[in-house]
Structures are given as structure tokens and as C-alpha cells.
Amino acid sequence: MENNQSELNFEKERLEKTIMLAKKQLNQARQKNEENKSAIISAKKELRENTSHSISALWTSDGFEALAELSQYLNPVTDKIVDYEEVENKILLLENLIKSPYFARIDFKFDGEDIFEKIYIGRSSLMKDNSYEMYVYDWRSPIASVFYRFVMGKAFYDAPGGRITGEVNLKRQYEINNGVLEYFFDADVQIVDEFLRKLLSQNTSSKMKTIVETIQKEQDIVIRDMENDLMMVQGVAGSGKTSIALHRAAYLMYQGLSSKLSSNNIIIISPNSLFEQYISNVLPELGEDNVVSVVFEEMLTTILRNEQIQSRNQFLENLITNSGYHDIIKSCIEFKTSHQFLEILNLFLCDLPHRWIAFEDVYYDGQCIVSKEILKEKILGRKEVPLGMKLKQLEEFILELIYESKKIRIKKSEEFIIKNQIQKFTELNVLNLYRKLISDREYFYRLSKDSELPDCIEDILIFTEENLSTSFLYYDDAAVLAYLYLKINGTNYYKNIKQVVIDEAQDYYPLHYEILNIMFANSKFTILGDINQTLEKKEDLSLYGQIREILNKKKSSLVTMDKSFRCTNEILIYSSKFIKQSIEIKSFNRKGDEPKVFAADNQLSLNEMIISEIKFCQEKGYQSIGLICKTEKNALSLFECLKDRLDVTLIKNKSEADLQGVFIIPVYMSKGLEFDAVLICDTDITNYYSEDDKKLLYIGCTRALHRLNLFSKGEVSPLL
Numbered sequence: 002m003e004n005n006q007s008e009l010n011f012e013k014e015r016l017e018k019t020i021m022l023a024k025k026q027l028n029q030a031r032q033k034n035e036e037n038k039s040a041i042i043s044a045k046k047e048l049r050e051n052t053s054h055s056i057s058a059l060w061t062s063d064g065f066e067a068l069a070e071l072s073q074y075l076n077p078v079t080d081k082i083v084d085y086e087e088v089e090n091k092i093l094l095l096e097n098l099i100k101s102p103y104f105a106r107i108d109f110k111f112d113g114e115d116i117f118e119k120i121y122i123g124r125s126s127l128m129k130d131n132s133y134e135m136y137v138y139d140w141r142s143p144i145a146s147v148f149y150r151f152v153m154g155k156a157f158y159d160a161p162g163g164r165i166t167g168e169v170n171l172k173r174q175y176e177i178n179n180g181v182l183e184y185f186f187d188a189d190v191q192i193v194d195e196f197l198r199k200l201l202s203q204n205t206s207s208k209m210k211t212i213v214e215t216i217q218k219e220q221d222i223v224i225r226d227m228e229n230d231l232m233m234v235q236g237v238a239g240s241g242k243t244s245i246a247l248h249r250a251a252y253l254m255y256q257g258l259s260s261k262l263s264s265n266n267i268i269i270i271s272p273n274s275l276f277e278q279y280i281s282n283v284l285p286e287l288g289e290d291n292v293v294s295v296v297f298e299e300m301l302t303t304i305l306r307n308e309q310i311q312s313r314n315q316f317l318e319n320l321i322t323n324s325g326y327h328d329i330i331k332s333c334i335e336f337k338t339s340h341q342f343l344e345i346l347n348l349f350l351c352d353l354p355h356r357w358i359a360f361e362d363v364y365y366d367g368q369c370i371v372s373k374e375i376l377k378e379k380i381l382g383r384k385e386v387p388l389g390m391k392l393k394q395l396e397e398f399i400l401e402l403i404y405e406s407k408k409i410r411i412k413k414s415e416e417f418i419i420k421n422q423i424q425k426f427t428e429l430n431v432l433n434l435y436r437k438l439i440s441d442r443e444y445f446y447r448l449s450k451d452s453e454l455p456d457c458i459e460d461i462l463i464f465t466e467e468n469l470s471t472s473f474l475y476y477d478d479a480a481v482l483a484y485l486y487l488k489i490n491g492t493n494y495y496k497n498i499k500q501v502v503i504d505e506a507q508d509y510y511p512l513h514y515e516i517l518n519i520m521f522a523n524s525k526f527t528i529l530g531d532i533n534q535t536l537e538k539k540e541d542l543s544l545y546g547q548i549r550e551i552l553n554k555k556k557s558s559l560v561t562m563d564k565s566f567r568c569t570n571e572i573l574i575y576s577s578k579f580i581k582q583s584i585e586i587k588s589f590n591r592k593g594d595e596p597k598v599f600a601a602d603n604q605l606s607l608n609e610m611i612i613s614e615i616k617f618c619q620e621k622g623y624q625s626i627g628l629i630c631k632t633e634k635n636a637l638s639l640f641e642c643l644k645d646r647l648d649v650t651l652i653k654n655k656s657e658a659d660l661q662g663v664f665i666i667p668v669y670m671s672k673g674l675e676f677d678a679v680l681i682c683d684t685d686i687t688n689y690y691s692e693d694d695k696k697l698l699y700i701g702c703t704r705a706l707h708r709l710n711l712f713s714k715g716e717v718s719p720l721l
């Protein structure tokens with residue numbers, strides 16, 4: 002792009018000045034940390050020399066004094082280490098800043114002033130220490146939002162002190178690599194679109210990329226939202242939901258001094274561990290620590306410590322491959338995670354002290370210390386305290402009563418015997434209680450007399466009873482059990498979490514949201530999903546209404562996004578035929594080849610077709626090529642066919658991989674991921690025929706950035 006020579010000179014000079022300042026600050030920071038290092042070494046030495054006595058005295062009767070003495074020496078060391086780490090972080094930011102200090106500039110005139118100020122925007126800020134002159138503004142700073150939200154003319158941004166209004170008369174974007182200004186251009190809408198199109202035409206990388214340079218207005222609105230306790234996004238495949246989730250996390254760690262969060266205040270609930278690896282680079286690239294990321298089942302495992310739990314991937318594989326049990330598995334998950342069943346569970350929980358806890362009179366030394374009626378009464382009071390906690394307190398209460406009546410301290414061995422006697426009714430086995438609810442039919446139907454039950458309820462109960470008799474907890478039962486457990490015992494996990502980010506929201510059921518609501522009762526939520534990307538259930542926009550009702554937050558908002566950034570136009574149009582046409586998906590009009598369906602007569606010729614397509618993609622320079630199959634079983638058999646002919650990796654449950662190369666992956670594991678080229682490898686009629694299969698095809702096809710083709714052996718699926 003041609004630039005006016007004087008402008009070019011100005012920008013070069015400005016870049017030079019910025020880099021000089023950053024280098025100066027870098028040198029100062031390095032020097033400071035050299036000093037910090039020596040201070041830490043000498044403080045440690047002092048600690049060793051002056052506290053050896055205190056350490057050995059810690060276990061003696063002077064322990065407390067020793068501890069006080071020790072902490073007197075320990076605190077300065079820890080302070081210095083914190084200081085050192087802060088400066089290290091600054092060094093890292095400055096090193097990156099020197100390579101590419103900023104990517105945009107806006108010229109902004111504040112209302113009531115005469116001159117336009119040049120605001121340079123980068124990944125982190127740079128300020129001249131003595132004059133407070135901002136050389137670079139962090140992309141998360143309030144004024145930077147003008148770059149993302151406005152074109153030329155009147156504009157505003159919201160600062161901590163209120164709304165600031167003004168005018169923009171220049172928007173400029175830069176490409177700066179290794180401190181060299183490659184080019185810049187003044188952006189109008191058309192040019193920006195062209196720039197983004199070029200960017201999106203590039204190959205995907207093994208890890209998800211940051212998008213700070215091209216965040217779109219509607220994405221920016223979600224990223225910076227601080228108004229809502231519950232922010233929901235319904236976005237089509239490739240609309241940037243995961244990108245938004247991560248950039249929002251970075252924003253929350255920057256925003257406002259008082260409300261600023263640290264990385265351990267935010268948790269991301271992600272669909273699987275492969276996805277977790279895929280997104281793991283974004284926050285560090287944005288200069289922030291990674292936040293805690295968990296897969297939902299990991300949370301269930303934390304709650305139900307001793308149980309072996311079926312993972313969602315195992316559940317899906319079982320559902321898809323086990324045709325004999327397909328319908329009952331589906332009915333079970335639908336019913337047991339529904340609002341109707343939740344009501345039954347809640348009635349059951351209320352009924353526990355009345356019917357399922359066998360209170361007994363407690364005797365000591367031949368004398369009745371407390372009657373079962375009194376014990377029950379104590380448990381029925383204080384409704385706000387979880388039952389499990391009240392039962393624990395009951396143990397203490399009984400022991401106290403014994404001390405009071407006997408006026409003597411009882412021996413440990415006697416206490417043990419009494420506790421054993423009490424614990425027969427104070428320790429609840431939640432799994433057994435759940436088994437009883439399901440197996441006592443008369444009781445179950447009595448509890449559910451006001452609920453709408455599915456026609457196949459008897460089959461559901463029989464199937465559940467069988468499953469609960471094994472030592473393995475199925476996916477649906479694990480959620481039920483976790484809910485009961487949390488309601489009975491309360492929770493202490495994840496206490497420091499203030500923001501919960503849930504990606505792939507459509508994969509969770511109402512009961513899952515109930516669990517999340519208990520686990521993160523005081524947190525805010527950002528929830529992103531796509532109702533078209535469900536695997537085993539039907540969803541519509543009412544999903545978000547249900548979430549809103551369950552989480553019951555003061556302020557909530559639902560934003561929809563219909564523009565896909567991932568796929569070419571042709572891939573998007575092809576993929577759209579698998580979903581309801583009422584949803585219009587917009588693309589960036591990026592051009593590519595039309596997807597084609599290749600049909601082979603037998604396995605050998607199918608293998609040849611797939612291999613030749615892979616070779617073609619490799620020759621075109623595509624670095625990540627995804628071979629998507631319906632199931633892990635199909636993926637494994639394709640892997641067996643190809644493994645001696647190509648360098649290919651099979652992705653299974655819990656696999657770890659950098660997504661560069663050729664991969665065979667079951668479709669349900671490809672969620673959230675993307676590949677330069679996708680081959681859907683088993684699109685024959687035996688694999689894809691139902692409404693659910695359409696959604697699998699939609700998910701598989703929309704993983705492709707540049708090229709998509711479909712392959713089948715024998716009769717081609719009628720869905721294509």
C-alpha cells in the first residue's frame with residue numbers, strides 16, 4: 002500500500018522513539034531484577050543464619066515464638082520474590098512490545114478540545130515514567146474500544162468516571178514485525194474487511210491465535226461487558242465464541258483496579274482436554290497467566306471423589322455405536338437431567354429426614370441421652386443449612402449431651418463406640434439413597450405424581466437400576482449423584498472463583514446448570530454456545546431462557562452472532578444444508594473450492610481416494626488436515642488402513658496433540674477445533690441417516706477453513 006512519504010517518515014520516527022523508550026525501560030527492569038536477585042540471595046542467607054534455632058524450636062513448647070521469629074525473616078524474602086516475579090513479567094511484556102509495539106492508531110479529539118490526539122494501541126501499554134505520556138495504550142484500555150467500535154466521526158467510550166465523547170478523524174492499522182514497520186494503511190470498512198479476509202486465508206496454527214488486531218464491534222461488546230452477571234452468546238460455528246471467551250478473560254484480568262480479577266478467580270469449563278490444549282496459548286500470548294480450565298466431568302469427579310465416572314466422550318461413543326441401546330440411553334439422559342426429574346429429586350431431598358434417615362435413641366451407660374424424636378426435630382429446623390452439615394453437627398451435639406449429663410470427659414475408645422452408633426444415621430450414603438429412589442417404585446411414583454413422566458419411564462427406571470448396580474457411574478447418573486451430593490453436603494470447592502466461562506453451552510443439560518449454580522453460587526457467568534452444534538439432543542433458543550432461569554442472576558443479556566470467520570463461503574453454504582434454514586449464516590465471502598462427495602466401491606479404493614486427497618492438501622501447503630469419522634471405532638479402523646502409508650495420528654479420548662499434521666478424529670472430539678482441510682471419511686448411508694447425524698455433519702464440515710471433501714464406501718448417505 003502506498004503511503005504519503007512524510008506520513009511514512011513520521012510513523013517510522015514514532016516507531017523508533019517508542020522502541021527506544023521500551024528498550025530503556027527494559028534495561029531498567031533487567032537491572033532492577035539483578036538487584037532483586039542479589040537481595041533475595043542475601044535475604045535467604047540471613048534467614049538461614051538467623052532462624053536455624055527457630056526452625057528446630059518449632060516443634061517444642063516455644064513453637065509459637067519460633068514461628069513469629071521465623072515469619073519476621075520469611076516475609077521480606079517472599080515480598081522480594083513477588084517483586085521479582087512482577088518485574089520478570091514486565092520484562093516479558095517489554096520484550097514483546099519491542100518486537101511489535103502497536104497495531105493500530107486512532108486520532109481522537111475530546112469534546113471541548115481543539116486538537117486530535119494520536120492514540121496508539123498495542124497488546125500492552127507503554128508510558129513515559131516522568132511525564133505520564135502514553136506511548137501505547139493497552140487494547141483493553143477504555144479508549145481503545147473506540148478503535149473496535151467506531152468508524153470516522155462522532156464516537157464515545159465508557160471510562161471509569163463516565164462516558165467520554167469526541168470525534169475520530171483517523172483509523173490506521175500497522176504491520177510491525179521484529180521492530181520493523183512493514184506497512185500501514187488507513188482503514189475504512191472495505192479495507193479492514195480486505196485485511197481480515199487476507200488474515201483468515203492463512204493456515205491455521207497448532208494452537209488458537211489471538212485476535213486483538215481485528216476484534217469486531219459485536220465481539221468487543223461482549224469482551225468488555227461489565228454490566229451483566231450473566232452474559233450469553235449464541236453464535237454460529239466459527240463466529241469467534243471461543244476467541245471471545247479467552248479475550249474476555251484477559252479483559253477481566255486487566256479491567257478496573259478494584260474489580261480486577263487474577264487468573265485464579267476465573268474458570269473456563271471446556272468440552273475436552275484436547276480443546277484445553279488447543280486454547281492454552283491465547284492468554285499467555287496476551288501477556289496473562291492461564292486461568293483454571295476444567296472439563297465438566299472433572300468437576301463431577303472432584304465432587305464424587307471415590308466414584309469411577311463415564312466421561313462425556315465415552316457416553317457419546319456408547320450412544321452412537323450401541324444401536325440396540327441408543328433410544329433408552331437417550332431417554333435416560335433426557336429425563337434424568339430434566340426439570341421434571343429435578344423436582345422429584347428435590348422432593349426426595351426434603352423427604353430424607355422423614356423417611357430415609359433411621360434416627361435412633363442414643364444410650365450411654367444404660368441411660369437414654371437423647372430420643373430419636375428430638376434428633377429428628379433438630380434436623381428438620383434450620384432449612385438453610387445443608388442436611389449433611391446438620392447431621393455432622395448432631396454428632397457434636399450428642400457428645401456434648403453426654404459430657405453434660407455425666408460431668409466427665411469420656412475416653413477416646415468410648416467416644417469411638419458412640420460415634421459408630423450415631424453414624425449409622427448421621428452418615429448418608431448418597432449413592433445408596435439414589436438407588437433406593439429408583440428401585441422403590443411405589444415411592445418413586447408417589448413422589449412424581451405431579452410431574453409429567455415420559456411414556457418409557459418404566460424402561461428408564463429398569464435401565465437405571467441395572468446401571469447403578471455396577472461399580473461404574475454412567476454420565477447421566479454421575480450428574481444426578483453430584484446434584485444430590487451437593488444439596489446434601491454443600492460445597493467448598495472453587496471458593497475463589499468470581500467468573501465462570503462456559504464454552505459449548507449447548508452440550509450441557511438443565512441439571513448440569515443446576516450443579517454449576519450450586520458450585521459457583523456467587524460468581525458471574527459468561528456462557529457461549531451454538532444451538533446447532535448439539536450432538537445428541539435438539540436445542541433451540543429456549544436453551545438460553547432455561548439457563549437464565551436456573552442461574553437466576555440480577556442482570557443478564559443474550560447476544561447473537563451470525564457471521565462466521567472460519568470457513569470459506571463454499572464450505573459455509575455446503576454446511577448450512579445440515580441445519581435449519583431459518584438461521585442465516587453470514588461469511589466473509591472468502592472464496593474456495595466447492596466441497597465434493599467421493600464414493601468408492603470398496604475399502605481399498607476409499608483408502609486410495611483419501612490418500613490422494615491428503616497428498617493434494619499437503620502439496621497445497623495445508624498444515625493441519627483433519628480426517629473426521631463418526632465414531633472412535635470408525636476412526637480406529639481408518640487409522641489401521643492408513644497408518645503404514647502415511648504419517649497420521651489417531652486422536653482418542655484424552656489424547657494430547659498439537660494440531661499440525663494429519664489427524665483422524667471422531668467428530669464429537671473435533672468440537673471447537675479447526676483444520677485447514679477436512680475430509681469427512683465415512684459418509685455412507687449406514688453411518689449418517691438420522692436428524693442427529695445431520696448435526697454431526699454440520700459440526701464436522703464447519704471445522705474446515707479452506708477445503709472440505711466427503712468420502713464414502715458403498716451407498717452415499719441421503720443426507721449429503
Ligand SMILES: Nc1ncnc2c1ncn2[C@@H]1O[C@H](COP(=O)(O)OP(=O)(O)OP(=O)(O)O)[C@@H](O)[C@H]1O
Nearest residue numbers: 212215216217238239240241242243244566567673
Ligand atoms: N475478529 C476476528 N478476527 C480474526 N479472526 C477471527 C475473529 N473472530 C474469530 N476469528 C477466527 O475464526 C475462527 C473461529 O473462531 P472460534 O473458534 O473462536 O469460533 P467459535 O464460534 O468458537 O467456533 P465453533 O463454535 O465452531 O467452535 C478462529 O480461527 C478465529 O481465530
